[in-house]
Amino acid sequence: MILALSVLITFLLVMNIIQYVSRKKINNHLHEISEKLAEIIEHKTAEKVLLQTDQHSIQFLLIQINRLLAYNQKVFADYASTKDSLRKMISNMSHDLKTPLTVILGYVEKLKLDDTLSEDEKEKAILRLHEKVVGLISLLNQFFDLVKIESDDYMIPLSKISLNEICRKNVLDYCDLLLSKGLQVEIDIPDRNFYILGNEHALNRILSNLISNSIRYGSDGGVFGLTLREDKGSIAVEIWDKGKGIAEVHQDRVFDRLYTLDDARNPQFQGSGLGLSISKRLTEAMNGSIHLRSKPFEKTAFICIFKQMIY
Template identity: 65%
Template sequence: MVNFLLVIIILLIVVIVIQYMSRKRSKAAVSDISTKMDEIIRLETAEKVLLPTGEQELQQLLVQINRLLDHNQKLSADYIKAKDSLRKLIANMSHDLKTPLTVILGYVEKLRYADHLTDEDRHVLMGRLHDKVWSLTGLLNQFFDLVKLESDDYVIPLSKISLNEICKKNILDFYELLLEKKLQVEVAIPERPLYILGNEDALNRVISNLISNSIRYGSDGGVFGLTLQEQDGIVILEVWDKGKGIDEHDQAKVFERLYTLDDARNPQFQGSGLGLSISKRLTEAMKGTIHLNSRPYERTSFTCHFKHITY
């Protein structure tokens, strides 16, 4: 009986010692985890908490901690990116607003203080002032349109639309400008209607932006083209030219809001940098995609893909 009690006491002591050592190890592990997390947060590093342990509970805790760190680091990176994007947006927007406002102010001061102006001179200045004000209004409208498109609750009503007719209409809208630029026009639109699930106003906006962009930056190539076709259930719209094109390092940025090429900052090329960004978001809102491919003085094309519908 005494031996039995002795064995029981020894076993209890062993269990207590094991529990004590386990708690001590757990306490040390938690302390190490806390120290490492404090270091990661304080130094803003992308490290993970790594700790060799055989305890399943601690392993699960480490997995969740590292998932939380990953999420936090992603949020931090997104915040920095958004902050940088906002800074660039404000800088570019300020530039694009400052230039026409300066011109408008110049016209106003000339009309106000130049007593020697003839009625004809005043009429010309008023016309230029009117055009500049409308240009500025258009820029502001584009900016607010982009903000609206980027909001999560913005929805474009979609319906069955023949893309053929939309393309023809937009070509006719730019017909006079194409003639004025003396461009060779190559248009390939099939007679068979190609239907997509889209929005007429949005499609007009997209195609108009692409044609305008092609004329503005690609007219030095002497050729403008628009091709519409269907391949493997996909309707492909391509607006192309043979102008100077877009450098490879710029191609990934052209759809960013307010991004413009250097040429867009001189009077000959007055791009706002909003057209392509709006076109991309409208295309995606219609469940489509838009891509750029550019080989200088060979072929620069913007291609939209939409699902072909037959019902």
């Protein structure tokens, strides 16, 4: 009996010692974690809290803390990216609004102050003024369209649509412009209908944006092409040309809002930098994707890929 009691007392003492040592280890670990977190917060680094321990509770805590730190770093990076994108967007938007407004003001002042203008000169100035106002309204409409498309609650009605007819219609719409540019036109649209779950209005706008973009920037290659094909259970629409293309440094950003290449801001170009952004959002709204492949003066292609419907 005395031996059993002695063993029990010894066991309890050992357990108390173990618990004391364990609590001390935990407290030490918590102190180290606290200091490391304070350092990370103070210096705003992307470090993680690393600590060797055999305490399961501390291990679990470290995992959750590092997950939180990783999430916080992503939020910060996204915020910085959004802020930079917004700054550039406002800068580009200001440029695209200021230029036509300056021209409009110039024509208005000329009409108002110059009494020596002939009727023919006045008519030409009014026509030019009208063109600039229409262009400005178009730019504003595109901007508001993009804001609407990017809203969380934006949805478009989808139905079974033949891409073949949509492609033919859009090429015909640009036929006169293609011929006036002296471009060789290469169209490959199969007779067999390819169906997708899409929206006719959205598809027309996507193709119109891509075709006009190809004509505007790719005419120096002398060729315009549109190809419709099956692609591993999907349907691909490829609009291509052999023009100067898009340098690799720009390719990741061409779908950004209001992002244009430097020469797109020359007077001979009329790009707003919104067409490709709108095309991307509309394609994604139909559960599709859009891609760019470009090798200057070899082939520059925008490819829209949609899931094929087979009935």
